[in-house]
Amino acid sequence: MSTPLYDEARRVQEARAAAGRPPIGDVVLAVENVSLSFGGVRALQDVSFSVREHEVRAIIGPNGAGKSSMLNVINGVYHPQAGTIRVLGRTTHDMKPHEAALLGVARTFQNLALFKGMSVLDNILTGRNLRMHSSILAQALRIGPALKEEIAHREVVEGIIDFLEIQAYRKTAVGQLPYGLQKRVDLARALAMEPKVLLLDEPMAGMNMEEKQDMCRFILDINDQFGTTIVLIEHDMSVVMDISDRVVVLDYGAKIGDGTPDEVRANQAVIDAYLGVSH
Amino acid sequence: MLYRENGQFKSTYASDQQMLPILQDRVFMLGLVAFAFLVVPFVVSDYVFLSLVIPFLILALAALGLNLLVGYCGQISIGHAAFMAVGAYAAYNLALRVPQLNFLVVLVLAGLIAAAVGMVFGIPSLRIKGLYLAVATLAAQFFMDWLFARVKWFTNYAHSGSVQTAPLDLFGWVVDTPARKYLFLLSILIVFTLIAKNLVRGHIGRAWMAMRDMDVAAEVIGIRPVYAKLTAFAISSFFVGVAGALWGFVHLGSWEPLAFNLTLSLNLLFMVIIGGMGSLLGSYFGAAFIVILPIVLNQVPAFLGVPISTSMASHLEFMIFGALIVFFLIVEPHGLARLWAIGKEKLRLWPFPH
Amino acid sequence: MIRQNGPFLALCAVLLVGLILPLATGATAVGFYVEVLLGGLMAGVLYSLVALGFALIFKASGVFNFAQGAMVLFAALAVARLAESMPLWAAIVISIAIMIVLAWLIERLVLRPLVNQEAIALFMATLGVTFFIDGLGQTIWGSDIYAIELGIPKEPVMVLQGLFQGGILVNKEDFVAAVVAAALVVGLALFFQKTPTGRALRAVADDHQAAQSIGIPLNRMWVIVWSVAGIVALVAGVIWGSKLGVQFSLSQVALKALPVVILGGFTSVPGAIIGGLIIGVGEKMAEVFLGPVLVRAFDLAGGGIENWFAFMLALLFLLVRPQGLFGEKHIDRV
Numbered sequence: 025m026s027t028p029l030y031d032e033a034r035r036v037q038e039a040r041a042a043a044g045r046p047p048i049g050d051v052v053l054a055v056e057n058v059s060l061s062f063g064g065v066r067a068l069q070d071v072s073f074s075v076r077e078h079e080v081r082a083i084i085g086p087n088g089a090g091k092s093s094m095l096n097v098i099n100g101v102y103h104p105q106a107g108t109i110r111v112l113g114r115t116t117h118d119m120k121p122h123e124a125a126l127l128g129v130a131r132t133f134q135n136l137a138l139f140k141g142m143s144v145l146d147n148i149l150t151g152r153n154l155r156m157h158s159s160i161l162a163q164a165l166r167i168g169p170a171l172k173e174e175i176a177h178r179e180v181v182e183g184i185i186d187f188l189e190i191q192a193y194r195k196t197a198v199g200q201l202p203y204g205l206q207k208r209v210d211l212a213r214a215l216a217m218e219p220k221v222l223l224l225d226e227p228m229a230g231m232n233m234e235e236k237q238d239m240c241r242f243i244l245d246i247n248d249q250f251g252t253t254i255v256l257i258e259h260d261m262s263v264v265m266d267i268s269d270r271v272v273v274l275d276y277g278a279k280i281g282d283g284t285p286d287e288v289r290a291n292q293a294v295i296d297a298y299l300g301v302s303h
Numbered sequence: 304m305l306y307r308e309n310g311q312f313k314s315t316y317a318s319d320q321q322m323l324p325i326l327q328d329r330v331f332m333l334g335l336v337a338f339a340f341l342v343v344p345f346v347v348s349d350y351v352f353l354s355l356v357i358p359f360l361i362l363a364l365a366a367l368g369l370n371l372l373v374g375y376c377g378q379i380s381i382g383h384a385a386f387m388a389v390g391a392y393a394a395y396n397l398a399l400r401v402p403q404l405n406f407l408v409v410l411v412l413a414g415l416i417a418a419a420v421g422m423v424f425g426i427p428s429l430r431i432k433g434l435y436l437a438v439a440t441l442a443a444q445f446f447m448d449w450l451f452a453r454v455k456w457f458t459n460y461a462h463s464g465s466v467q468t469a470p471l472d473l474f475g476w477v478v479d480t481p482a483r484k485y486l487f488l489l490s491i492l493i494v495f496t497l498i499a500k501n502l503v504r505g506h507i508g509r510a511w512m513a514m515r516d517m518d519v520a521a522e523v524i525g526i527r528p529v530y531a532k533l534t535a536f537a538i539s540s541f542f543v544g545v546a547g548a549l550w551g552f553v554h555l556g557s558w559e560p561l562a563f564n565l566t567l568s569l570n571l572l573f574m575v576i577i578g579g580m581g582s583l584l585g586s587y588f589g590a591a592f593i594v595i596l597p598i599v600l601n602q603v604p605a606f607l608g609v610p611i612s613t614s615m616a617s618h619l620e621f622m623i624f625g626a627l628i629v630f631f632l633i634v635e636p637h638g639l640a641r642l643w644a645i646g647k648e649k650l651r652l653w654p655f656p657h
Numbered sequence: 658m659i660r661q662n663g664p665f666l667a668l669c670a671v672l673l674v675g676l677i678l679p680l681a682t683g684a685t686a687v688g689f690y691v692e693v694l695l696g697g698l699m700a701g702v703l704y705s706l707v708a709l710g711f712a713l714i715f716k717a718s719g720v721f722n723f724a725q726g727a728m729v730l731f732a733a734l735a736v737a738r739l740a741e742s743m744p745l746w747a748a749i750v751i752s753i754a755i756m757i758v759l760a761w762l763i764e765r766l767v768l769r770p771l772v773n774q775e776a777i778a779l780f781m782a783t784l785g786v787t788f789f790i791d792g793l794g795q796t797i798w799g800s801d802i803y804a805i806e807l808g809i810p811k812e813p814v815m816v817l818q819g820l821f822q823g824g825i826l827v828n829k830e831d832f833v834a835a836v837v838a839a840a841l842v843v844g845l846a847l848f849f850q851k852t853p854t855g856r857a858l859r860a861v862a863d864d865h866q867a868a869q870s871i872g873i874p875l876n877r878m879w880v881i882v883w884s885v886a887g888i889v890a891l892v893a894g895v896i897w898g899s900k901l902g903v904q905f906s907l908s909q910v911a912l913k914a915l916p917v918v919i920l921g922g923f924t925s926v927p928g929a930i931i932g933g934l935i936i937g938v939g940e941k942m943a944e945v946f947l948g949p950v951l952v953r954a955f956d957l958a959g960g961g962i963e964n965w966f967a968f969m970l971a972l973l974f975l976l977v978r979p980q981g982l983f984g985e986k987h988i989d990r991v
Contacts, residue, residue, distance in 0.1 A: 099523060125525030137520030139513050141581060149506075150513045154525030156506040160534065163505035164498040170505060171317070178316045217524060379777060381784075431975050433777050434721045438915050439975050442968035449965050453957040464958065565909075569784065576781060614800060618792045625789025632782050633770040 036079070036269050036284060045248055048269065049077030051110075052253055053098065053221055058107030060093055060277075067093040068104065069277045075221070080247055080254045082264045084288075085274035086297055091257045092134055094274065095223045098255070099124040099131050112220060125154055130219035132210045134226045134257075138198045144209050145194040148184060151216025152177040184212050188242060204235045208242075215246065222246065224256035228263060236260065240267055265289070273297070308651075322500055339489055344482040352481035359594045360488040361549045366574040366586035367499050368542025373572070374580035375503060376535035377515025378428050379437045382444030383543055383571050385424075388563035389447065390417040390544025391551035392457050395466050398552075399459060406471045406552075410491075410545055417544020418537040425536025429529055432518075444565055452560040465559035468552045484553050491549070495542060499583055502538065511535050512581070543571075573624060577631050579640025588639040596620060667931050667982045670920075693945050694938060699831035701937020702838045703900075706893035707914035708921065708929035709845065710886040715923045716849075717858040717882035719776065719865075720768065723783040726911025727790040728887055732756055733894030733903040734794045737803035745806070749895070756887030757880075759790075764879045772865075805899040807833075834896045841892060842930055845885075849926070858882055862924070916971030922984020931982065936967045 037047055053075040060068040067090045075081045083091050096102040098109055100119035108117045112127045130151075139147050156177060162170035185191055188208050193201060198209055207227060214222060227243070228236045244267055246252050258264050264271060264285060271288045273281030275297040281288045288294055311326055313319040323329045347356065369383050394413035397404060404412075427439040451457050458466050470479040471487070478487050502508050510531040513521035522528055551558050570593055578589020600620050604611045611619070635641050707729055714722045735755050739748035767782050807830075814827055849855035860868040861878045869875055893911075894903070901910075917936050921928025940963040948960035974981065 101519065101523065121519070121522040122525050122527050125523060131523060133520065137517050137523075139516035139520070141516050142509070142512055146509055146512070150509045150521070150526070151524050153506050153510055153513075158506070160502070160507060160538070163507055164501050166501040166505070174320060174505065175316045178320070182316075213524060379780075427972060427975055431979050433775075434780050435919065435975050435979055437780065438919055438968070439972050441912070441915065442965065442972040445965040445968050449961050453959060453961055454955060455958050456956075565912075569788075572781075572784070615796065618796045618800070621788045621792030622796065623792075625785040625787065625792065628785025628788070629767050629782050632774075632778055632785070633767075636774075636778065 040269065045244075046078050046251055048079045051075065052077045052112055053255070054110040055094070055098065056108050056110065058094075058097055058104045058109070060090075060097055060102055060104045066277050068097065068274075070107070071274065071277070071279050072107075073272045073279060073282055075253060075255055077220075077253055078247065078251050079269040080243070080256070080267055082268035082271045082285075083255065083257045083274060084259070084261075084264055084271060085280075088276075089274040090277040091274055092225055093277075095131060095225055095255070095257065099129045099223060122154075125217060128218075128220035129223065130214040130217040130221070131223035132207075132214050132225055132227060134229065136203075136206050136210055138206055138209060138213075140197075140199045143195050143197055144190065144201070144212075145181065145185075147198055147209055148181045148212045148216050149177065151213040152181060154217065181212075181216055184215050187215075187245070188212050189238075204231055207231070207239070211239075211242065215250075218250075219252060221253045221255065224254065224258075226257050226259065228258060228260060236263060243267060320504065322497075322504075336493070340486070344486060347482075347485075349481045352485050355594055355598065357481065357484055357488060357554050359590055360485070360492050361546050361554055362571075362574065362594060363587050363590035364492050364495055364549070365543050365546035365571055366578065366590045367495060367583060368539045368546065369571050370575045370578075370580065370583065370586045371499060371502070371511070371542065372535050372539035373575050374582065374585070375508060375515065376511035376532065376539075378425070378532060378535060379433065380440040380539075380568075381437050381572055382424075382440035382442070382447075382565070382568050383539075384547075384563040384565070384567035385443045385447035386417045386421050386540040386543045387547025387550060387567070388451055388560070389420045389540075390414060390547035391558065391563065392451055392466075393417065393544070394548035394552060395468065396457065396459075398468070406473055410548055413548045414541040414545040417547065418541040421540020421544075422533050422537040425533050425540075428532045428536065441565075444568055448560060448564060451563075458560075463559070465557055466551075467557040471552060478553065488549060488553060491545070495545070496583060499542070503583065507531075507534060515581075573628060576628060577638055579638030580636075582638070582640035584643065585638050585640030588643070592639065596623065666978070667935070670935050670982070693941050695827060696831075697938035697941030698934055699828065699835060699937070700941060701934035702831070702835045703893065703897050703933075704914050704917050704937055705930045705933025706834075706838050706841070706889065706896065707911045708917035708933050709841065709926065710889040710893070711914055711918045712921070712923065712926055712929040713845070713886045713889065714882055715862075715918070716926070717862045718768070718879050719862060720779045720783065721776065721923070722886070723780060723915075724787040724790055725886065725890060725914065726909070727787045727794070728756070728759070728890040729894040729897065729911045730903070731759070731790050731794040731894075732887065732891035733805065733898035734798040734803065736891065736895055737805050737898060737903045738798045740805065749891070752891055753888055756891055757884045760883035760887050761880050763883055764876060768879055769876060802902045802904040803898070804902055805895055807895070807899045830896075830900055834900070837892060837896060838930075841889065842926065845889075846926055848885075854878075854881065913967050916967040918981070919971040920974055920981055922981030925981070925983035928981055928983035936970065939970060940966050 040047060051074045054072075055074070056072050058068055058071050059066070071090075071094065073081075083094060085091055093102060097104050098111065100116075100121045100123060103118045108115050109119070111124070111129060114127060139150065142150075156173055158170040158173050162168065166174075185194055188211065190205060190208055190212065193205060193209075198206060201209065207230075211224075211227065214224075224243070228239050231239065240263060243254060243256070247254055256268070268285060270283060271281070271285050272279060273288055273291070273294045275293075280297060281291045281294045283291075308325055311324070313324065318324070323332055343356075365383075365387060369380065372378050372380055372383075390413045393416040394409050397409045397412055398406065401409075424440065424443040428436050431439065452464060455461075458464055470477055472478075473487070476483070478484050503511075510521070510526045511534075513524070513526055514528065514531045514535075518528060521531070547563065551562070555562065574589030574593050575586065576589070577592055578587065579585025597616070597620055600616050600623070601613070604616070631638055707725055710725045710728065711722060714720055714725070732752055732755075735752040736745075736748050739751055743751075763786060767786060768779075771779055771782055814829060849859060857868070857873045858878055858881070860871075860873060861875060865875060868878075897910075913936065914933070917932040918929060919932075920935055921930070921932030943966045944960055944963040948962045951957060951962065952960060
């Protein structure tokens with residue numbers, strides 16, 4: 025049998041097998057007919073796409089296309105006026121962000137949402153909060169279970185710090201770090217949640233060439249080693265073409281392209297959107 | 304030169320996460336505590352105990368509690384004296400109606416009752432923040448003022464509305480002299496400081512600070528806002544309720560309902576702001592400041608040969624408080640604690656320039 | 658849509674507070690009821706005057722000025738004391754000048770250094786300003802109780818004797834207060850809507866940076882708005898002071914204006930008025946009709962409901978409709 029979808033899936037699997045990466049599984053996240061408006065502004069119009077397990081899915085589009093709003097809808101920060109999100113077995117349209125976190129969805133923010141009053145280590149440790157369950161009394165006296173928990177989770181966080189190569193900064197206040205390192209802390213905090221789906225909002229914004237290469241390497245390592253499904257918003261086309269398996273293109277809140285990077289690159293509507301052809 | 308961390312390597316996470324990782328700090332703290340327990344009771348006069356040290360210890364406890372809520376969790380409260388009142392009246396009624404209870408048990412129960420009330424008045428924080436929340440906490444203040452003044456059961460139907468307490472009897476050790484009161488309060492303050500430090504180091508403390516710094520991001524990483532905010536209100540009110548009970552029983556001896564009025568609430572908030580929001584040490588600094596300032600204002604003009612009346616002194620106190628609040632908010636929003644930390648940083652380099 | 662709901666909700670609130678509460682607790686003598694209602698309205702007008710100052714400052718600079726009550730007291734003290742040695746009109750003129758100087762000082766020393774801080778820091782700064790002004794006022798003018806003689810007869814007048822049995826007692830002072838407040842509101846509304854300065858102030862309230870980028874001098878605007886608020890505080894202080902006497906508790910009573918702005922919406926001038934009336938009426942009704950019920954039911958030592966009624970009502974609003982009756986809903990963008 026040879027349908028376009030089957031061909032596309034097979035091409036993607038072959039590319040991944042060639043690169044030695046884990047195969048892609050079933051759909052873990054499906055956005056179905058989502059529409060979102062703020063007052064009179066239509067941010068998203070009837071957008072639908074799916075994300076499969078272990079894949080790297082990029083969302084691209086010109087500025088103001090609604091990409092960040094899309095991520096916000098997926099993890100429950102915004103609630104769409106129409107449509108549903110099917111994620112990790114749950115179908116919903118009014119999920120709260122911490123429910124999404126409990127399900128296994130983590131995200132980073134375009135404008136960095138780090139906790140400025142805490143050190144790098146503490147910021148990443150907050151990512152472990154949903155797995156720390158010792159009672160208030162145990163914490164107050166810092167005995168037995170509370171102490172063990174702190175140390176165990178500290179070990180996990182140190183592993184992430186090693187992974188992202190920020191050991192030298194662990195006790196620094198995050199506000200004092202340069203922008204690129206702050207982005208890494210943001211990523212580390214999201215990783216600390218051990219997510220199944222990781223939403224990255226412009227992880228490479230404001231970075232130079234070397235920093236971008238480092239970040240690409242980290243993202244691919246996350247995908248390889250932890251099998252995390254990645255949805256990322258990115259503007260740099262070379263990055264998108266290199267590391268993503270499939271791409272969704274948004275323009276003025278509507279989906280205008282969906283497929284492998286090569287297919288999307290050749291799509292006339294996408295080219296028009298980026299070149300600003302009026303329609 | 305003395306205050307260096309060189310050579311102090313940590314090889315386990317437990318030792319890295321301990322309360323005072325630097326050896327010099329540990330030595331200093333132990334020395335301070337030993338001095339406080341062993342030397343101070345014998346060298347300080349009764350007058351200084353009663354007018355300075357005892358109020359300082361209790362207010363430091365209250366400031367600690369308020370700092371947990373305002374400084375660490377970022378929820379404003381300008382009615383916190385109401386929860387001191389709850390603690391005081393709860394302790395009074397428990398001691399009165401269940402006299403078999405040891406006072407320490409009464410203290411804990413009073414704190415728990417204050418925690419429950421604090422949690423109820425913390426519910427608005429789930430929907431509103433900042434200034435709106437400040438006004439909601441005023442509702443707590445005025446309602447409690449009224450409740451304890453009008454509902455006669457709380458004051459045991461006393462004619463004047465004020466209540467009297469007897470000196471505390473703890474397993475035969477009667478807390479009647481100023482020195483004994485001092486030791487009792489010091490022990491309680493140290494225990495509560497340790498508890499506060501542990502909470503702040505634990506995951507609940509991090510949840511609070513995350514809510515303070517960026518509540519949307521905190522929710523996104525899985526922190527439940529309801530749990531974080533209500534526990535902040537509850538635990539803060541527990542501290543403050545215990546402080547209120549101590550204020551009534553140990554410091555005042557007898558009090559009327561307006562002993563816990565809006566002025567006290569604002570004073571608590573000022574302690575936290577001037578001392579340093581988000582710093583346990585800052586609570587101590589702030590309390591010390593608020594306790595010492597009126598005394599200084601009373602003595603300095605006489606010292607300089609310019610006599611001023613007590614009412615003038617209290618007006619000046621108001622003006623200086625107000626000016627200092629604004630000064631600290633502009634110049635050093637992190638308060639005296641930050642100035643102390645800067646001093647320590649300089650001490651690490653001393654005597655070298657860099 | 659929210660604005661359409663506002664007046665309807667206001668009507669419901671007024672009906673609830675004004676009619677159902679007393680009826681539920683047994684108000685039978687209609688004449689007495691009308692008296693209490695009028696008393697509440699008059700008190701409400703005074704609250705509205707103070708709340709106006711709040712709303713103005715918040716509307717134009719986004720700062721929640723806890724010190725408004727202290728400004729009322731300060732202005733009243735100035736007028737009362739100055740009037741001891743000069744005619745009243747001169748005292749008022751000089752006091753206006755003093756309030757303008759005060760406004761300039763606050764803008765220069767407190768607002769400007771804190772311009773980029775969060776709202777909560779500015780609020781706490783106004784807390785500090787409150788204490789400072791309280792202390793300053795009493796240092797300069799003293800802390801006794803002073804009187805302001807406006808020349809209005811203080812005896813109440815019996816009106817509408819034909820309509821209600823025994824007539825209704827109305828206070829002439831309160832009546833004058835109501836008229837003055839109404840005039841002030843109309844004047845301010847016109848100022849905001851029709852004059853260029855008023856428009857500039859609204860622009861500043863909306864977006865500081867945008868206003869600056871079109872050439873509006875931010876600092877001067879703030880001095881203007883704090884001066885206007887100071888003058889409003891003066892009017893409130895004079896009227897209130899002549900009624901209650903100028904004393905320290907005046908600034909505490911002025912705290913009640915906080916629930917008024919919450920009810921009315923922080924940014925709304927008509928909201929401050931309507932909120933004030935609702936709180937004034939509600940308080941009086943609660944004290945007069947609900948109070949005795951509670952005293953009997955719980956064996957209380959006296960009433961005093963009006964000490965907390967306003968704040969509890971505000972709390973309720975904060976839980977149900979935080980933007981108040983006429984305020985704008987705030988959307989958090991991430």
